[in-house]
Amino acid sequence: MHPHQTDNGGLLQRGRRLLFGAPKQLQDPHLFHRMALIPILAWVGLGADGLSSSAYGPEEAFRALGGHAYLALLLAAVMALTVFIISYAYSRIIEHFPHGGGGYIVATHLLGEGAGVVSGSALLVDYVMTITISIASCCDAIFSFLPVAWLHYKVPVAGVLTVLLIILNIRGVKESVTVLAPIFMTFVATHILMLIYGVFSHSDRFAPVVRDFGAGLHRDVSSIGLLGMFLLFLRAYSLGGGTYTGIEAVSNGLQIMREPRVQTGKRTMLYMATSLAFTASLILLCYLLVAVTPVEGKTLNAVLADALFSHWPLGRALAFVTIFSEGALLLVAAQAGFVDGPRVMANMAIDSWFPHRFAALSERLTMRNGIVLMGIAALALLFYTGGSVSALVVMYSINVFITFSLSQLGMSRFFIQRRREDPQWRRHLAVHLVGLLLCVTILVITTFEKFAEGGWMTLLITAVVIALCYLIKNHYRRVRRGIAQLDETLLDFPTAGPVNHAPVNRQEPTAIQLVSGYSGFGVHTLLSILTTFPHTYKNIIFTSVAVMDSGSFKGAEEVAALERAVIADLEKFVDLARRLGLAADYRMAVGTDVVETASGLCQQLAEVFPRTTVFTGQLTFRLEKFYHKMLHNETAFAIQRRLQWSGVTTVILPIRVKT
Template sequence: MDTTATANGANGGWFKRIIRMVFGAPKYLKDPHLFHKMSLIPILAWVGLGADGLSSSAYGPEEAYRALGSHTYLAILLGLFTAITVFIISYAYSRIIEHFPHGGGGYIVATHMLGEKAGVVSGSALLVDYVLTITVSIASCVDALFSYVPNQFHVWKVTVACLLAVLLIVLNIRGVKESISVMAPIFMVFVVSHVVMLLDGIFTHTDKLAPMAQDFHQGITHDISSIGIVGIMLLFLRAYSLGGGTYTGIEAVSNGLQIMREPRVQTGKRTMVYMATSLAFTAGVLFLCYSLVGIKPVEGKTLNAVLADGLFSHWPFGSAIAFITIFSEGALLLVAAQTGFVDGPRVMSNMAVDSWFPHRFAALSVRLTMRNGIVLMGAASIALLLYTKGSVSALVVMYSINVFLTFSLSQLGMSRLYIQRRKEDPQWIRHLSVHLVGLALCATILVITTIEKFTEGGWLTLLITSIVIGCCYVIKGHYLSVRKGMKQLDEALLDFPTSGPVNTHAPAKTEPTAIQLVSGYSGFGVHTLLSIVTTFPKTYKNIIFVSVAVIDSGSFKGAEEMEALEASARADLEKYVDLAQRLGFAADYRLEVATDVVESVIEVCKELGEEFPRSTVFTGQLTFRLEKFYHRMLHNETAFSIQRRLQWDGLTTVILPIRISA
């Protein structure tokens, strides 16, 4: 007995058990209720996607309030304008949900309405934005939590932030709904504690409303005489723009429609109402409470922590209640980081389907999560945490620029949509006016934030986004070149003429058999078949075609899409069987529907190896004249992975090269 093999098998078994325990069990694709189980009802969608918007109240209003300096009398107007802006942008995105019900948000709107160049800019900005969503949320969470920790322990803030990022990566690889369900109680504690805090701030300080109005009158009178109306407007506009972080996350619902429960449009719009109302109330009333209480910054504490301490100080167990309030705020920021892990990989997968990103980012794991995208988003956020040392101020500046770049392109795209539909939609002027107002607000915030904060970190956001856009064009150019070569194969081989009798016999199990791995019916697969025929003439009597209909983010939208995918794959296999029979072979096919090509192919080929003992597995692999360092990243190594696994199991596997000039 081979004890080494036994030990390796045992270790492999233990390793798989640990992986399953940490990341969860694979999903059963044949489950008729799979989509229903994985989709989100409005409340859970509000938790998973709306938390990003609501959590921005932890840092957006604070940044705006600090930007007022000594002119805090303007905070009331700032709160009012903030609430109005939330509703305008939210309403605009509700219209996007109606017209683009399959999700994708800003990337899809820009691509369809403004062209692919605007689309790749919007998509790249969104990706950087979602990395920053994760980073800002985690950094703000740690800031809030460390508000009640002695200063000597603050050196551990970045370490804790990185550990939280790793935790979120694990949770999201397990599944979106699972991770949101775990965090739902945190969300509800935040909502309840902050409603209590804000209402307490208003009703226990009603006696200060009149003095506050008097301070407003005195402040504006003084500033008119010193800096003038224009100066006041510029000061207000600057604070309003620097508080742009308050609106981040509003687009998350339109991006994540794919995970909504049917009817998706109604679920998405209801989620948007929940998010807009909660964010407008929280942010607007925070400004009011800052003014009523007369909040002053305290070293090492957020303004919300100072507010909670001041309001709850006279309550029984006031310190504990204040701690719970701010702890829930920090914990909600962790929930908000979910949005980056939910929507970021989805934007990435949409771009991968359009060949702006490596195609592997459209793949789903056995748990039906976008594992590659989740890991990349998490790794990028950890890198940013280390680079900025977890500074929320630096991250919010970087964050707001890309958010409003995407917002502006989305509003511009929707404005063009309603102009084009002016003859069909009798209410086009009303809808257009909303998007034009949204465009003006978003573009204004974008320009002012970029100019104001360019030297403080804004340049880095623009640089990173530009690098991502440049990489997208390089990737797209490569795929277009490969597609051109594949098209030449299709033109040459898809109408391949045959002569001689058609072999309609069933494959004999004792005869030499070629097992050919194929995807869709294409010149690539036909070339591989002809290579088998010419390289091994008169060797094989049977040919069995094996295909895996891959469930990726593009097809994982509902039961109908999965059925259509399986039907299309079956039709392609029947074409291969027909061609092989016309070439004189006894032929058949095997089809699997799965997310993991390698594992599925291994299982099918092992079964076929037992059924046809004299069999050899064949697959094709793209080969380039000059192998570049990025080819392995852009093109999967599936053929080599399958070859290694099958040869270890005793099945001879041959990889046939397909030459492409790219």
């Protein structure tokens, strides 16, 4: 190895460490506690998605009322009630799914894998939309205070912000939340001030608003009828459905919360529900009290802030900070897409709906593959739409209500099935049935109203994702059937002859076999070593990595359980090898990167056993397709390249699988 190559490698490594942070140490007993979020930080990281929707959800509903603005008084109350109903329903989901109760998990467990993949795919598309529309809206707010000539820089700036969030999230959720927390708190402080001042400074308007409500109701009932009034109100209520889109994020992100997770999750849900209900409903109320009317080039919230603060000392500056923080909060809201999107993707990868590599954790214990894919998809959508919020908003609200509806349907079914075991099943069922009715209503009306404006694109993208998931799942099923035939043939492999109880001899030729679980795949590799190189090796060391992926990264107990399971499988391999007449032992390590951890372990063994050859198996297909490398990682070849560069002979033995 040339010295400058080592220096370049070291420089590259230092650069990665500086950008993404140093690796987390899995052996640290306090690791999970330090990485987990307390309720207030979880509220920032996950609640921002819901709270930021007050920037456009109430406005969309108010505009839909048109000349019937007096109905905003009733709409404010119904909107707050809806937030609490859906939030309470998800609090119940948190209790029954303490390791993460997102829409994919709930639908899969309670309605079946078909409903699960629909819910998961809808959520993934929604989270990409969350990232894109949040960043685009943030840039709209920023550039509304800049010269018009600078507008062509908006999309590049949005792209830079997306890349910045990708880097922050690869570093870690807690780190990214901590960086973004001041923006969140500025929004909360300025909007509490604006809304409370708006209500109390216009308290004399309450009586006229109530009179206008009664008079307007009487007038409209006589002109368009009670049914017409109900349909008009229902349309405005449904088109304001974007207000509720972030509620699911808390239950889906339960894994990153501090123990006790259920209590932390429920408290975070309470914080989010209260703040969202307060903000959204008071914004609608202030629209009425201040008699806000649309102004070209401004949001209604900006008009409201100008009207309320214009007479204050430094009022214009305060209005600017209030609306700027609203735009900046949308950047924080994109965080929910980066936190929960990869988690949904990882859960689907564990169930083989996505390539298995998306369940892997990076050295920083983040789902780097999922974060990068979500970021790339958001960038593509951002450049495709030119960062147009009007084009994105019509694609945004539909998918989340598909997930909401399936979750509420699943929980309703759950309590009906548990009616004999749970004496309070009727009360719980009523909550979820009301939530189901509200979510289905919003879904149907929003889809109908927005279908031609871009809703069809959302449904089409979701359908494509679902189709891809089924193609991936079917491929993995065919491969598993092929591997199952190996298991049936080889797991009860008969042996004859004396058992070798001798300890391994460091001076004898030694085979190091990389294994992942006791299976026909590993047994086939062992027999291939013995038949291809008969009487060559006297020792065999079985080596395995206890891989921490998103399925096992739930706490210190899960790490210990994973280690015990890996050791139990290794002991089975050792027993089989000794029955075949070899001196055998095992080594294992815990890690998130199989290639790096396994390579390091083999290099250590090569120093102890100087006459060493490393063996590993690799699935081989009759006809290699372009997608095989994506669906089946190239771990064996990556390890071989590293070890051979280090001077350790490595042999890959093919395992043929019929698909």
